[in-house]
Amino acid sequence: MENIKVAKVENVKFLNKGNEISGTLHLTAYHSIFSDLEGKREIWTAYSMINCVRLCLNEKTYCIRIQCRDFMFYCLKFQNSTDAMDVYDTLRELIPVSSVSRLYAYHYMPTGEEGKVQSGWNLFLLENEYRRMGVGDSSRAEGAGANWRLTKINENYMECQSYPQILAVPTSVSDSVIHYGCKYRSKNRFPTLTYLHKNSFSITRASQPLVGLRQNRSAQDEKIVEAIFATSIIPGKENLIVDARPSTNAMANIAVGAGSENMDHYRFAKKIYLGIDNIHVMRDSLSKIVNALRNTDISAVPPSVEQLNKSNWLKHLTNILQGAVLIIETVHFHHAHVLVHCSDGWDRTSQLCALPQLCLDPYYRTIQGFMSLIEKDWLAFGHRFAERCCHLPGKRIFSTDNSSPEEQHSNSVASSTLQYTFCTFRSALSGFAIDHSEKMSSPVFHQFLDCVWQIMRQFPKYFEFNERFLRRLLYHLYSCQYGSFLYNSQRERKQSAVSQHTRSIWDYFISRKEEFTNLDYECYDDVLLPNATDLKWWASSFGQPDENMNVALSETSSSAPLLSSSTSQSPSVPV
Template identity: 45%
Template sequence: MDAIRVAKVEGVLCTKAGITTSGTIHLTAHHLIFHHDDPEREETWVPYPLISLVTRLPLTLQGQCPLTIRTRTFEALNLMFATERDAIDVFDSVKELTVATSVTQLYAFYYVPNPPFDVQNGWSLYSPREEFGRMGVGSRTKAWRFTDINKDYSFSPTYPARLVVPTRISDTTLQYAVKYRSKGRLPALTYLHWANYGSITRSSQPMVGLTSNRSIQDEKLIEAVFQTHWSPESRASNAPVYGATTTNLIIDARPTTNAVANTAKGAGTENMDHYKEAKKAYLGIDNIHVMRDSLARVVDTLREADLLAATNSGMSDEQADEGTATPVLDRQALRRSGWLKHISAIMEGSLLIVRNVHVNSSHVLIHCSDGWDRTAQLSALSQLCLDPFYRTIRGFMILVEKDWVSFGHRFLDRCGHLSSDKFFLAPTENPGGGGGAEAAQAFLASVQNRFASQSHIKETSPVFHQWLECVWQVQRQFPERFEFNERFLLQLHYHLYSCQFGSFLFNTERERRVGEGGPPPCDRTVSVWDFFNSPPELELNRNPDYDPSMDDPANRSSKADMGVLMFNPKDVRFWYQLYGRTDEEMNGRFVARQAAENPEFAGPIGASADDLVNIPASHRKRSLGALMKGALRRRLNHRRSGHL
């Protein structure tokens, strides 16, 4: 293959997780492989799409050439080559193999499992008719119906082919209503609660604009959604069965200012004067750019800790002993990243939805801007807590297929599967041969150039990864309520980026199901669920503590909760296993007192009185002054105790 300048390099030193071994680098069409000289050690395989950053540094004083490879699964390989030519050849080869120009170049389009998987129905695992039928559409209630209005994806290109809408609403009404929602993503059912007729529908933002546009058809559609409690056994709206609810919610996941600001772009948020059967709640969850930057700060903190550890490894024993009081990982920097605050905000919004559907027997319509990021997070996490079926292995797969894959989460864009040459950093050639100082300065310039041009990654964001972290938080609080274990979630995160399977490569159902001049991708690639449903994986991913009897609605034990999980959204911590760290390193002693001492762990502001912006200026100064004095006092105490 032309892209591979060197297929094999021997005598390479590899440092991973603080352990250095010698071995051989092999470059294939789709993987970088490190084969250890020690036969007891297992080979390290790195699929090229898993690579997030490759850095080639100038020659060391010992004449070796270092190359660092960082992955999207938060691992780091530090490779030391004997010659600069080998390092350059590996660097250039990996760069050309990683930066794909088309999705069909990715591993999934070449991968053939050998031997074949025992089960090969992953692409048909989720059937809308079966899944919504399980919820009771068409049987337990006649208030909802299937429509094939989008069967050829021309009605709403980013939506699934089969939609569920209120029976009272005709397809003609839908044809008008679809024009009022961004990207044509009009309100459609995603969940019907088993305990009552409460529902979760999802959509994108309305196209209100500066002229305060409204759509009678959109208003009628949402009114019909919020009245599906009425006579659920008939197709007409007569007298209510047990009264219309008054807590129907329109959830706008965005901060209020963001939602209002979108009116300048012709969009915005609902004018509640026209949606009288509901109230609106803004959740204040930040956008994809804030989430990307927040995770980047976590990754930077981890990387700095690795660099510090590498520096300390070169110290004498006496120097190392003197530095033992200082932790390698900066937990303060981790908390300042805001990552746990964002996790808590998503969980708090999901808990609001769970309570409204289950306790209040009401309806919830969720949207953010386009309805494929924050909307998917809130919708899927809420359903995971409302319905025990989604906490089984098969049910979880169906939930991901329904609310993420089918409803059009932009996996290709958000995961950055095609990568970019901006993630490959090398020292600029220095023809003058000015020495190490000039080489280091040139390398710094190349790094600054990378961060000066970020347009290539403006659509990437760890949205699905973030949702997996939320699932782990709930799983940690309710360890007996999930059929799958933590390994299952870790494997799913790995294959989100490995590009070995076709499930997470595209932005829409249409792109997976419709072939452009040939067989569709679903016929050309293997589904990730075929891998997860193989007997070896099923065995490894089962939770031995799973107790399905706890989900029985008839259970009257002290722990009984009708199978609905009401988690604590403030009880969040870093998923240290995902980042390859220990609980003590990432969470440490702060976990026990996080809610009391660390405002970074707090969830969204619940009342205006809690917002510093709404505190009078004189009081605000005193509040900020008290905070600063407390911080200084803690810092002095740390100094006295030898921690700083």
Template identity: 40%
Template sequence: MADKLRITKVEDVQVLSRGEISVVTLHLTPHHLVLVQTLGPPSARQAPSPNHRPTPVRTRESWIAYPMIAFCTFRPTPPGSALSSSIRLRCRDFKFLTLNFGDDRQARDVFESIKGATCRLGSIEKLYAFSYKPQPPEKRISGWEIYDAKAEWKRQGISDKGVDRGWRISKINIDYSFSPTYPALLAVPSTISDNTLNYAGRYRSRVRIPVLTYLHPVNNCSITRSSQPLAGLRGNRSIQDEKLVSACFSACATVDDGDTATSSTSRSSPASSQADLGPSSADGELSEAERLEDEMISSSTLEVVSEKPHVYGAQQHNLIVDARPTVNALAMQAVGLGSENMDHYKFATKAYLGIDNIHVMRESLAKVIEAIKDSDVSNLPPNRELLAKSGWLKHIAGLLDGAALIARQVGIQHSNVLIHCSDGWDRTSQLSALAQLLLDPYYRTIEGFIVLVEKDWLAFGHMFQHRSGFLNSEKWFSVQNDALAGSAIQPGGNGDGRGDAIENALLSAKRFFNKSNHSQDNIADPDGELLPFDDSPKGKKTSISKDSSADSEATKPKETSPVFHQFLDATYQLLRQFPTRFEFNERFLRRLLYHLYSCQYGTFLYNNEKSRKDARVQERTVSVWAYFLSNKEGFTNNDYDGGVIDDHVKGKERLIFPNLDKVRWWHEVFNRTDEEMNGPTNTVTERYLGNHTPRSGSPHSVLTGVETSGTATTTRQVSNGNTGGFASLREGMAGLGFGGKGIQGNKRSRDTKKEMEVEMQ
């Protein structure tokens, strides 16, 4: 790393931050940029040292890990100008700095050194994590042992030595040869053989078949997750996949008599849980949300067999959740992918949640940055109108809305849910993890949250390396010679990865028909639906099911996206709304986001479990959980009430549900005050959020079922009886205004068209 540094020390560097100027000595170490500010002589009240030697002056140090630098602009001194050369930095923890130098050569050497230590590093294994030496408190904790897949499945009631609660542990992927992006151990229905899994894998993108991630302890209902099916325009189907999904949805009915019974749905039952009881208001009256819960509860019937309650009727409400906007899923059929044809999955209903893709989320955060980007040169509040127009809070509310739907289906309607998006590692991880936070108090503890992140994010293959861009990109470094250099700080360029949705669909279809279906040209980028035609790989025949870890380590700006950041933001919203229900505090979430990018620990460095094992990160690096657990007291919520779960006592219920009207800016993470980000009453934000009506129809409630709207529709209404791929694509085009009788011009068409414009604008 030292060979990447052109200079290691610069004195008298002027730093501009929050409108304040300070003078520092700048040190460039192999892994950090260190700003040392002299605060002056020691206090006069400080006692002199025994030998009467001068006491060292007081200093303040600020350490910036190189991977934390998200954008860097160098403005050299114009010829003949008296202006200083400057470097403007934006860090991934949303700190903004401007460094002014008296010597242009020194400034240029610092710029090139930072560039060499980030985007020119060349390999993940040169990051700080592989040379970091932990402090003694961290050494005493084995952070890598906090999560054990077998132990977590056992906690959920599933053993690897037999069949429990209708599920078994399959070792078909023990060497990662079956699905390189999936964990080694897969929980699958006990009625499904590994041979069936083999055949079913051919029908799911990247062989990410439907497998269990969560089993509800009260009613034995499940959350399973997968990637999209390879349906294509021809309407391909897989009997094995249909059998697997059906088995996932019926596993709770195969529990042996010796297993744990599910609880009653009666309010009068003393053993009932939050899955069966809506929270009672203090005055005994039921709120609108509680009344809706009662209506849903009554739709499930209870049949007693051998004096043991079993929940039937849940099969009537099983749900396949496609996190994408409807039109995106339809457009993916043009490249051999798509969504389930529900004529073959009649045991379930489907909901499209309309959650935007990684490109939209990246651009949304870029607009937030645009609103706060001048915080180095000014201490003024951010532009609240720009904040509102970013759509960031709308996206966070949408995630919470979708997670609430899943939690209600499992916890209240006694149903099973299968979640997927495109490849099943971005929106799927967000929804699955958030739903489990709503359902299970264990995941609201510090240890439980660690297990949740390890299971649903790390083990299930969220592409941390690709989404976070640890090695940075040359595109994020610029040299500007004009007076306004550095004023626009936003990574990723002008709308990378976006494009006109209609043109995408048509050009993708054209390529599809010009090539055989077996080639599966990778026009679709990982979990981002579609790339613009000009950005799609030309002349390359890339199998959809190949291991993404084989890609180059270089950061691809079009694949970066704040997916995990959004999950932490949504978790913060829950913590803020339920301050006594979480063992960890806000600082825990903020430091977790920081260490995602610091690259000080090996936890998040790679894209999947296989890649981390291949790199031997457990042997060569320290787990980030050692840091948190060695400082547990500082990350513990003092208001946490970890008492016994009691669904008859308000505030102690098993389930929690978010109030979407109370979604606010996570001001701490943006280094702003609550008033600066949210204001006393942020009318601009409220106006924009007013367009996001919860799908339940009530402004104070969350999703209560599958309804027909622009963002959550049943597949039967989307397909309108036309089950073939051509018909689906034709209907999708009609919904965008390309003709087609019966759809064009109606409200559904306008909703879908608007949805697509938001997706790709």
């Protein structure tokens, strides 16, 4: 460990939410560890979790303010400037890494029960999950299972680099049609099955079509979509093509050669735009939450409700959940198929495919099932975790300031300058500089977990896993302790042999299953229909007690979520 100035500093004060603890700071290769004077408490911080490091030096104060990606914000106060500078310089050497192979996941060796469990890398096979749904089985899905087949056309990732090797397509569609049809979709992400419901209707996913200014069309793409909508035992009367984007965004993409379906060529369905904003809007939304929470290291004062509301975080969740409810209703109540896409089909599309399945299929509400859902719709289908989570932020997360934390707090309450805001309150997912990694970061998976928590809150007994399961999953999304969320696709993980060099995230949960099991769990073998407007702040995911963020929200909603039966009807969802 060259250029490391210090590994241990005594007489350090740890400040969080206005509470101060005295103790010793240790700096190891992958963690900082603060231990109190009595040795009864240790606070570990994985370097991959650190999102912002700010050195504050003046005549009165020598401290480092740290923001973590799990919204743990704290301040380290030192006895002198030398200790503060040494720790700051050491962190500058230890935190940034130049390649994925230098992340903690490649060095982590579990002990105890976790080291004994069967590897989580072997728990999930997409082919088995398709078989579980009934693909290829004439006795399943009301007999429609035989209308689907598995194809290995993408076995070498030659057709689509961001899709899995095994895919499910209509039996009536040949691999030749897929080969030519995939070229009509952005990144070659052609329409393919993600979920076959027990009533024979399906959820399929894709990316935007390459319509362009010339209004291009593809006979093969039209054939694939028509074949998908014909797989049910009876034709769907209200088949939907769901474009997750605002219509203006979709139309703007026409100028760059993409766009949305011309429904004159897809007469067997109708199309709806959901108006869910893109990754850049969502990143800005989370940045505003970070801004509202910025002083929770030195102050116990709750975040400003006004600032939280300006983030529009809950409004974005409402839009996502309204889209999910629409898909649930279409598939289960209206007996029709749904094809979902956004732009490239790996962000909003993953949210809108996974959330309905959680409500349609009780298997996905079990611990094993939820892990399978994430493996399928997020990992196998190519959500770009490395880009969205910015696992390699570099040294731009470091900055210095000559004012004390108290002065910074006072200044920010009164009026903060644009420069100060830019330097200090960056997104929880990216760095200071406006570079490629920052532009591509976004809390897409965080939003998904938040939506899951909202549904769990409405149906607390019908999920085998508890809230802690979701919080730890969110933590390890950024911790880089496990290899599951590294890289941007299944193809990249296989090329890098991640499963041979790292542990699976599921090892962590399986070895501690009792910690993450809902003790009140009841298996409800039917469909859940959540209320998309009955939302609260998931305060614990932002490191806050519930009363700090939900003080202005009503505990009850004007309308309750619904438990469905196979014959019940549901009102339409305004989108």
